[in-house]
Amino acid sequence: MSKSNGTVFITGGSGGIGAATAELFARDRRPLILWARRREKLDSVAKRCRDLGAPSVHVAEIDVRDRTAIDAEIRKNEALYxxxxxxxxxxxxxxxxxPFQDAKPEDFAVMIDTNLTGFLHVTQAILPFFLANDRGxxxxxxSAAARWAYPKGHVYCATKAAVHSLTETLRLDLNGTAIRVxxxxxxMVNTxxxxxxxxxxxxxKAVYAGMTPLLAEDIADTIHWAATRPAHVNIQEMVIYPVAQxxxxxxxxxxNP
Ligand SMILES: NC(=O)c1ccc[n+]([C@@H]2O[C@H](COP(=O)([O-])OP(=O)(O)OC[C@H]3O[C@@H](n4cnc5c(N)ncnc54)[C@H](OP(=O)(O)O)[C@@H]3O)[C@@H](O)[C@H]2O)c1
Known part of the structure; x- marks a missing residue:
């Protein structure tokens, strides 16, 4: 198991999978940084994490679509990052x-800007520190939706397919460093x-009716496992479905069980 005690930085830390993951790393006594748009939710996750053992929890009300806000936050607290x-x-x-033909263009923009552009902004803002330390x-x-598209999923599936592709290209561009991807x-996760x-x-509620979906804690557990392998081991991808799916x-x- 990796013995690192560096900081764990989670975007979307105000609920669901992000909050459950923060709580698991808090139990390991890892310092945490949590970003999201809803301050009150962030504050309550931060309190739970401190109670569970996190030595420090820095929260920031950041919309990942806003590169200016991302850069300003990181400049202001550079030592933390x-x-x-x-x-x-x-x-x-x-x-x-x-169906795609009936979808709202404004919904396309929200998904692309959050899932794809936001992901690019945050990754690019943090990578220089990883490269300087040759670790990270x-x-x-x-999402399963990245490779197995579903009806009416169009743009969401496409953004996750882009995340999949970018994950692979990052692994190529970072080959030769100690950075894991x-x-x-x-x-289906019930969040x-x-x-x-x-x-x-x-x-x-109807989405999960009559079946047992995954919980945020199930995915937090897989993230935590992947992140705590020895430093020479890279878990490239994990696909996790509930049994009923x-x-x-x-x-x-x-x-079902
Ligand atoms: N649930 C599933 O079935 C499922 C399946 C596959 C993949 N995923 C992926 O898992 C991730 C977490 O989703 P979840 O299921 O935990 O959903 P969730 O409970 O709705 O949590 C989403 C998190 O993302 C944050 N967020 C959304 N837009 C943001 C923005 N513009 N800037 C900063 N933070 C933003 C939200 O915080 P604020 O609203 O406070 O900003 C929240 O903390 C997502 O990437 C999702 O696509 C989920």
């Missing part, structure tokens, strides 16, 4: 689920993801 050992590029979302681990939240590709997608909690289009709705 220099100590980052693991960047978990987790901030992301889907908006809408209707980039962990990207992809990992992609975590979940199937606020579907509520954000539909803007409707009842409709979101055979692929992105086939879900059993009968009671």
């Amino acid at each position: 220099r100590a980052v050992d693991i960047l978990i590029n987790n901030a992301g979302l889907a908006k809408g689920m209707v 681990h980039l962990v990207h939240l992809g 990992t992609e975590i590709s979940p199937g 606020d993801f579907s509520t954000v997608r539909f803007g409707d909690a009842e409709r979101a 055979a692929n992105t289009t086939l879900v059993s709705r009968r009671p």
Whole structure:
């Protein structure tokens, strides 16, 4: 197991997979940096992490689409960001689920700017520190949707396919350094993801009706495992589905384990 005690930096740390991952690393007594747009949620995750053992938790209200804000935050707290050992590029979302021909262009922009452009901005802002230290681990939240597109998923699937491709190209460009690059590709995880997608909690509930989805903690566990392998081991990709989900289009709705 890797013995590093460097800082773990998580985008989208205000809920779901990001918050569950922060709590796991807090138990390891790792310093944390958490970014998201909702300050109150960030503050409550930070409090839980301190209670669980994190020696420090720095939170910043940052929209990953805003490169100016990203650069200003990092310039202002450069010493904190220099100590980052693991960047978990987790901030992301889907908006809408209707056929492409009926979809709203403004939803396209939100998904592309958050899942793709935001991911690029944060990665590029942190990489100079990783390169200067010749260490670091980039962990990207992809999705099963990256490789197995589903009906009405168009732009969301495309942004995650882009994350997959960028993960591979980063691994090529960083070959020869000690930097590790990992992609975590979940199937259905019961977080606020579907509520954000539909803007409707009842409709979101129906997504998981009659089946047992993954929990944020299941994905946090895989991220934590991948990040704590010995320094010479790179987990390139993990695809994690709930048992009831055979692929992105086939879900059993009968009671199951
Ligand atoms: N749930 C699933 O079924 C599933 C499956 C495969 C992949 N994923 C991926 O897993 C990641 C985490 O999703 P989740 O399931 O944990 O969903 P979630 O509970 O909705 O959490 C999403 C997180 O991203 C943050 N975020 C969204 N837009 C942002 C922005 N512009 N700037 C900064 N932070 C932003 C949100 O915080 P604020 O709203 O406070 O900004 C929140 O902390 C996403 O990349 C998602 O695509 C999820």
